[in-house]
Amino acid sequence: MCARTARCAVRWCRRQFISxxxxxxxxxxxxxxxxxxxxxxxGNERRITMRYDDETRRDILSRLxxxxxxxxxxxxxxxxxLAQQYGEDEDKCAFAMLLHDITKTFSQExxxxxxxxxxxxxxxxxxxxxxxxxxxxxxxxxxDVYGAPPDVVHAISYHTTGCADMTLLDKIVYMADYIExxxxxxxxxxxxxxxxxxxxxxxxxxxxxxxxxxxxxxxxIHVDTVLARNWLLEHM
Amino acid sequence: MCARTARCAVRWCRRQFISxxxxxxxxxxxxxxxxxxxxxxxGNERRITMRYDDETRRDILSRLxxxxxxxxxxxxxxxxxLAQQYGEDEDKCAFAMLLHDITKTFSQExxxxxxxxxxxxxxxxxxxxxxxxxxxxxxxxxxDVYGAPPDVVHAISYHTTGCADMTLLDKIVYMADYIExxxxxxxxxxxxxxxxxxxxxxxxxxxxxxxxxxxxxxxxIHVDTVLARNWLLEHM
Numbered sequence: 001m002c003a004r005t006a007r008c009a010v011r012w013c014r015r016q017f018i019s020x021x022x023x024x025x026x027x028x029x030x031x032x033x034x035x036x037x038x039x040x041x042x043g044n045e046r047r048i049t050m051r052y053d054d055e056t057r058r059d060i061l062s063r064l065x066x067x068x069x070x071x072x073x074x075x076x077x078x079x080x081x082l083a084q085q086y087g088e089d090e091d092k093c094a095f096a097m098l099l100h101d102i103t104k105t106f107s108q109e110x111x112x113x114x115x116x117x118x119x120x121x122x123x124x125x126x127x128x129x130x131x132x133x134x135x136x137x138x139x140x141x142x143x144d145v146y147g148a149p150p151d152v153v154h155a156i157s158y159h160t161t162g163c164a165d166m167t168l169l170d171k172i173v174y175m176a177d178y179i180e181x182x183x184x185x186x187x188x189x190x191x192x193x194x195x196x197x198x199x200x201x202x203x204x205x206x207x208x209x210x211x212x213x214x215x216x217x218x219x220x221i222h223v224d225t226v227l228a229r230n231w232l233l234e235h236m
Numbered sequence: 237m238c239a240r241t242a243r244c245a246v247r248w249c250r251r252q253f254i255s256x257x258x259x260x261x262x263x264x265x266x267x268x269x270x271x272x273x274x275x276x277x278x279g280n281e282r283r284i285t286m287r288y289d290d291e292t293r294r295d296i297l298s299r300l301x302x303x304x305x306x307x308x309x310x311x312x313x314x315x316x317x318l319a320q321q322y323g324e325d326e327d328k329c330a331f332a333m334l335l336h337d338i339t340k341t342f343s344q345e346x347x348x349x350x351x352x353x354x355x356x357x358x359x360x361x362x363x364x365x366x367x368x369x370x371x372x373x374x375x376x377x378x379x380d381v382y383g384a385p386p387d388v389v390h391a392i393s394y395h396t397t398g399c400a401d402m403t404l405l406d407k408i409v410y411m412a413d414y415i416e417x418x419x420x421x422x423x424x425x426x427x428x429x430x431x432x433x434x435x436x437x438x439x440x441x442x443x444x445x446x447x448x449x450x451x452x453x454x455x456x457i458h459v460d461t462v463l464a465r466n467w468l469l470e471h472m
Binding site: 221 | 360361364444447448451455457459462463465467469
């Protein structure tokens with residue numbers, strides 16, 4: 001896909017999501033236009049069955065471009081590697097990674113429209129740091145538009161913050177996002193080494209680094225990140 | 237007071253509190269023994285009126301010894317200084333400081349007995365880091381035994397963690413505990429300088445340093461500390 005086509009796809013994707021977000025209870029707008037129609041159960045416009053396959057993968061990737069596309073492919077690769085190593089379902093991990101940043105480039109207004117549509121109530125931190133909402137809005141899109149199963153939806157929802165009682169799938173999605181091959185921040189090599197040896201130690205390293213970074217930058221801290229770390233310290 | 241007498245006083249104090257903690261709905265045991273009886277309203281054994289005066293001060297200080305006594309006196313002095321500078325009630329600040337660590341040396345069993353007596357439900361962090369409970373148990377003693385007013389009780393309760401919507405009294409108590417003259421940790425001089433210029437900046441410095449320290453030591457983080465910092469960033 002050339003850069004221009006990719007940009008058009010992103011604009012199209014954004015338009016469609018916003019169309020969704022303004023049409024309570026109806027997602028048919030999402031499937032209008034030039035995108036391939038996705039599978040639905042016969043006679044039920046609301047119920048969509050979907051799984052991770054080549055057609056879905058192509059459809060999702062066609063909505064991404066530039067660094068976001070590169071990062072998503074890097075995440076998919078890292079998640080498959082971690083899934084193999086720690087014994088999680090590879091396709092579920094890959095499916096979560098393909099969708100985890102699907103709303104990342106959306107504006108504040110677009111995020112809030114999706115929150116309204118899907119009944120997501122932003123907490124105090126998310127009202128200020130509204131970009132954090134992309135995890136929850138992407139999870140809603142994953143469930144509603146792509147028919148992702150609940151465990152994949154949960155992993156997408158908490159891929160930025162972490163949470164208490166993280167499943168293996170949650171941990172893999174969080175860490176794949178953190179260590180994928182396009183990341184180059186200080187400490188990413190240490191995180192990769194830890195992830196290859198001990199997923200919980202890598203997760204603690206990631207949570208600690210994120211907290212230190214937020215403190216350093218004077219940014220608010222999401223309570224879920226603290227709950228994730230407290231829970232991990234209690235159970236590792 | 238000689239060291240031996242001081243140790244006896246601490247043991248006495250601990251015995252009396254535990255006596256309280258095992259006698260639901262009755263605090264008369266606290267006033268038995270050789271301590272001076274404290275003022276009560278006539279005909280009402282449960283209602284105790286009390287204020288910050290020399291007799292109360294002597295009574296509280298007689299229950300402390302060693303570093304805890306020295307630290308409490310340092311806190312009282314720092315709190316009076318901050319109260320003068322920022323326009324808060326000096327006696328309230330001093331009263332809160334005298335009582336803030338009154339249960340600090342208690343054992344886990346003693347803390348939990350007081351929690352049971354006063355209906356304090358430890359959260360997940362406090363169950364593990366049970367020493368954090370001393371703020372809440374000291375606040376309960378301050379209200380029940382010393383008749384401290386609600387704003388003083390609140391400041392004592394959150395003197396270790398901070399909380400959202402901190403009052404000026406809360407901030408002064410938190411900072412006086414942090415910067416009092418006997419403290420010697422890295423960064424205390426910076427905290428003192430900040431406190432002399434801008435209480436909110438000093439508070440943010442204290443919260444950030446506490447969070448960094450907990451991360452460094454692999455300790456759980458109390459959610460109230462994060463809520464305090466988020467609220468402060470939003471309002472300063």
